[in-house]
Amino acid sequence: MQSQKMLQLIMDNIPQCVFWKDTASVYLGCNLNFARIVGFDSPKDIVGRTDYDLFSDQQEADFYRASDAKVMETDVPEYHMIQSHLRKDGTKAWLETNKVPLHNAEGYVMGVLGTFEEIRQYGVEYRFLHQDGTYRWVYDQAKLVRDEAGKEVEIVGYWTDITQRKQLEAELRSALEKEKELNELKSRFISMTSHEFRTPLSTILSSAELLEHYRHKWTEEKQLTHLHRIQTAVKHMTEMLNDVLVIAKAEAGKLDFRPTPFDLVEYCLYVVEELQLNVNNQHAITFYSQQKSMPCSMDEKLLGHILSNLLSNAIKYSPTGSNVKFTLTCQAGRAIFEIQDHGIGIPPEDLPCLFESFFRATNVGNIQGTGLGLAIVKKCVDTYQGEISVISEVGLGTTFTVSLPLVIC
16 A cells, blocks of 8 residues: 555656556556646546546547557557647647556556647758658647737748658668678688688598508508599589579579470479489479470470478488389479478478578578579579469478469560
8 A cells, every 4th residue: 555655646747647457448546647637636536537537629539549559559659749738728729648568467568658749949850751752741839829918829830851861860770780691691601611611621621631541451442432432522602602603693693594495394303313313312302293395485494493401401401211202293384393392391480581591490400502502593593584482391291382384475
């Protein structure tokens, strides 16, 4: 009880008017300043009333009710709202109101808490739709002028067009955001190169040193084993550098796009055969097609980037001996590629960042990768003006679906 009295004492000594309402905009309480400005002697007289009970101007009451609803529905505060107020004696005042949503212990909105005070001068920025169809930003400043008796006489103010300033601010924010993204990409690139290049370089160095010191003692077969290790490591590094080059070209808008006519079913079978040779039969890729032949006009190189990266990822992130399903169908003049695996899946929180350069899912562990494969896929799909979607569940697998026009002029 003592703490409640102390709280009310503190509230009553706050110079601003303070109030709080429930979700129906019914007053639950206020401080003494608020009670007096609306014509009551005690905060207790306000409890249970609405704005329509307190204010004679219905438009003013409508404004307060609408702002309450907006704050509670969006769960976002509203600050510096300027509204005229008709006093009990018939004179007009200008009020600046601030409102924030009230939450219960579970975090749900249970009402609104607000403050307001009479203002003699204000300055606000806002935009409006000009008659030429463009939006213009203005700075609006005004001052309340009173006569010698203290009675309000007029409001004197001015507008300033700040559209150009706002445009410059937006451009600056965009430039800063791009710089931030670029710095993040640089950090990811440095992290990727330092990690992914170290392994093949170590392989090359160790095999080269062993050949230098022991080749005269080894059989030709053992020497070839180490030479093949060097070749594989060089090939892996070349592939990583090619991925970086593709991303760089795509970011610069210089990705070559040269569609040529060919049979899509034959091409998909060729891609599957090439990948199957590289994985040494540790994974099976099963290809299905509605048709034995599907004429198309596409860019083979870009399509190769899309299919090889998606199929390689399906193999890489699936257990040894598992099957990858690759399906090709045709719908309304578009080729639909679906690649399904039964691998580790992708955590839901990682899906929004999946196509960002150098991004890797949080559950990949020690599985090697650059984080460029899906970024390349997305850039190539966008160049085709196609679509890509993904459905994934951790521990069960992932399905990527790509839709591309069969004929590109």
